[in-house]
Amino acid sequence: MIFDLDDTLLDRNQAVDNMFLFTLENCYGNVEEGVKKEMMRKFKEYDKRSYGISDKTTVFEALFDEFPPINRLPQHEIKAFWNEHFPQCFSISEHTIKIVKAIKEHMKVAIITNGITQRQKAKIRNTRLHECFEIIMISEEAGYTKPDKRIFDLALDKLQVQPEEALFVGDDLEKDIRGSQDANLLGIWFNPDGIQNETDIKPYDEISSLDGLLTYLTPEVFS
Structure with a gap:
């Protein structure tokens, strides 16, 4: 088999949720609950559009443009950030x-x-x-x-x-x-x-x- x-x-969907929360913690800090829900919805929407594409830079850039972070990841670091942390979001x-x-x-x-x-x-x-x-x-x-x-x-x-x-x-x-x-x-x-x-x-x-x-x-x- x-x-x-x-x-x-x-469960990749759960892993994407976990990745969003990790990003929120590292780039945004405290966010009002209603805003957080909308940010997660958009993050998952951006991820779905890029599913199967190895470079997730567009996912983060879209999120950062719509919801400006406290600590914005430099564009050249985004791919490494995803590759390092996303696998750890799976269980x-x-x-x-x-x-x-x-x-x-x-x-x-x-x-x-x-x-x-x-x-x-x-x-x-x-x-x-x-x-x-x-x-x-x-x-x-x-x-x-x-x-x-x-x-x-x-x-x-x-x-x-x-x-x-x-x-x-x-x-x-x-x-x-x-x-x-x-x-x-x-x-x-x-x-x-x-x-x-x-x-x-x-x-x-x-x-x-x-x-x-x-x-x-x-x-x-x-x-």
Whole structure:
């Protein structure tokens, strides 16, 4: 079983909230509660626009322009600030770790994630996920980015598993589900928020919780 990382194993939305609070503490000091809520809303909006872009300078510059800080980060320091502190904003629940370990008792487990190697490795190390997975493939290292089927092919080759014997679990219909299905894996859509699927992509299965994966711990699923 192969997993996506952000918004599947790790709650990126919560991490963005934590990053905002860290930025608030370091750049703004005390802010009135109503203003703080609006600042957080805008910060998350700016982050969403730049999702998948490695340089988050535009996120901070937009926030600083709209809400002038006490201590404005110099533009040339923003990328390093994000890369150093954002990975530390992630945490993982013990329940998720238990689910992964239960699956690992029955089949090989791996991660395929898009992103910058330094940042993704830091997230994985800080949450100790590296202790749970045989293979961790990061797009920058692999040279291919989901939904490119070649990154899935590389992971399967390293796992020594045939595509029809593998499941891929991810939250993004295009990158995770279409990408894995193009590589002939069974794509399971992790959809905890109950988002309506308005695409032509048809997942093999849809789950609202990782607990739903426990039903796949028998070989009959591939028969």
